[in-house]
Amino acid sequence: MVSLQMASIVLLALLASFARAIDNNPLQDFCVAVPDLQAAVFAVNGKACKNPNLVNADDFYKAAGFNTPVGGVNLTSVGLVTKLLDVNQFPGLNTMGLSIGRIDFEPNGLIPLHTHPRGSEVVYVLEGTVYVGFVSSNPLNGQKNKLFSKILNPGDAFVFPVGLVHFLYNVGRTNALVFAAFSSQNPGFVSLANSAFGSDPPISQDVLTKAFRLDKQVIDYLQSQIWPFI
Numbered sequence: 001m002v003s004l005q006m007a008s009i010v011l012l013a014l015l016a017s018f019a020r021a022i023d024n025n026p027l028q029d030f031c032v033a034v035p036d037l038q039a040a041v042f043a044v045n046g047k048a049c050k051n052p053n054l055v056n057a058d059d060f061y062k063a064a065g066f067n068t069p070v071g072g073v074n075l076t077s078v079g080l081v082t083k084l085l086d087v088n089q090f091p092g093l094n095t096m097g098l099s100i101g102r103i104d105f106e107p108n109g110l111i112p113l114h115t116h117p118r119g120s121e122v123v124y125v126l127e128g129t130v131y132v133g134f135v136s137s138n139p140l141n142g143q144k145n146k147l148f149s150k151i152l153n154p155g156d157a158f159v160f161p162v163g164l165v166h167f168l169y170n171v172g173r174t175n176a177l178v179f180a181a182f183s184s185q186n187p188g189f190v191s192l193a194n195s196a197f198g199s200d201p202p203i204s205q206d207v208l209t210k211a212f213r214l215d216k217q218v219i220d221y222l223q224s225q226i227w228p229f230i
C-alpha cells in the first residue's frame with residue numbers, strides 16, 4: 001500500500017515536472033547542446049548533450065558581438081535592430097535556463113505587443129529613454145487587465161513576468177540601447193499582431209471580426225499589412 005502511494009507520488013511529481021512551462025533545472029554540471037540535426041533524442045530539459053569528455057572552454061564561450069548592433073536582425077519596419085543569444089546560437093546555454101539579448105532602437109523604435117511563453121525577462125537601459133510596460137493576465141473578479149508601465153532612463157531596469165504581454169518603445173529623441181536577460185534558454189517570441197492577423201493560413205474572417213468587433217474591411221486591411229509586423 002505504502003509503495004503504491006509512493007509510486008503515485010513519484011508519478012505525480014514526474015508529470016508535474018513534464019508540465020512545467022519554464023525551464024527545468026540542470027541535472028548535471030553542463031549539457032552542451034549538439035546541433036538539432038545530429039540529435040536523435042532531446043533531453044527532457046533541453047537539447048541532447050555533447051559527450052562531456054569532448055567539451056572544452058569554447059563550448060561556454062561566444063563571440064557574441066554584443067558591443068555593436070552590426071549583424072543583428074534589422075527590423076526597419078519597427079525601427080530597431082536586435083540580437084538574441086539563446087540556446088540555438090549558443091549551445092553552452094543548454095539546460096541553464098538563461099539567454100540574453102541586445103536591442104538597438106532608433107527614435108520611435110518599438111517592440112510591439114508580444115509575450116515570451118517560456119521566460120521572464122529583465123531589461124536594462126544603457127542609453128536613451130524607453131517606455132516599457134506589461135499587462136496582467138485576465139483578473140477573475142471582473143476588473144480590467146492592469147497595465148504596469150514605466151519610463152526608463154540609462155541605468156534603469158524593469159522586469160516582465162513570464163508569459164505576459166509587454167512592449168518597449170523608444171520615446172526619446174536619440175537612439176536607445178537596451179540589454180535583456182531571460183529566465184529560459186529558449187524564451188520564444190509570440191507577436192500578438194502576427195498571431196492574430198499574420199498566421200498562415202489566416203484565421204477565418206468570422207473569428208477575427210467577432211474577436212475584435214471589427215468590420216471585415218478592417219480585418220482585410222490588417223491582414224494585408226506587411227509581414228512580419230515585427
Ligand SMILES: *[C@@H]1O[C@H](CO)[C@@H](O)[C@H](O)[C@H]1NC(C)=O
Nearest residue numbers: 069070071072074075076081
Ligand atoms: C538597419 O537598416 C537601416 C535601413 O536600411 C540602416 O540604415 C541601418 O544602418 C541598419 N542597421 C544595422 C545595424 O545594420
